[in-house]
Amino acid sequence: MIxxxxxxxxxxxxxxxxxxxxxxxAKILNNGDLLTLLLDKTSGSGFQSKDQYLFxxxxxxxxxxxxxxxxxxxxxxxxxx
Numbered sequence: 652m653i654x655x656x657x658x659x660x661x662x663x664x665x666x667x668x669x670x671x672x673x674x675x676x677a678k679i680l681n682n683g684d685l686l687t688l689l690l691d692k693t694s695g696s697g698f699q700s701k702d703q704y705l706f707x708x709x710x711x712x713x714x715x716x717x718x719x720x721x722x723x724x725x726x727x728x729x730x731x732x
Contacts, residue, residue, distance in 0.1 A: 665682075666683065667700060668700055669698065673694065
């Protein structure tokens with residue numbers, strides 16, 4: 652499963668976020684405008700903001716395996732310091 656997140660503010664993913672885990676499964680593309688996260692049979696991937704925010708919004712688009720997406724479960728975790 653691939654999750655793509657697009658930056659819609661003045662910043663970009665290179666400036667505002669760090670990839671925290673995933674062994675190459677998370678990538679920042681298009682000059683920092685796009686972040687992709689990959690979940691495969693081995694593991695997933697993750698990222699975190701460099702700053703703390705009081706409010707936020709995240710929208711995701713998921714690309715599922717054609718014809719074999721029954722039972723797909725996604726999770727989104729938010730952690731505060």
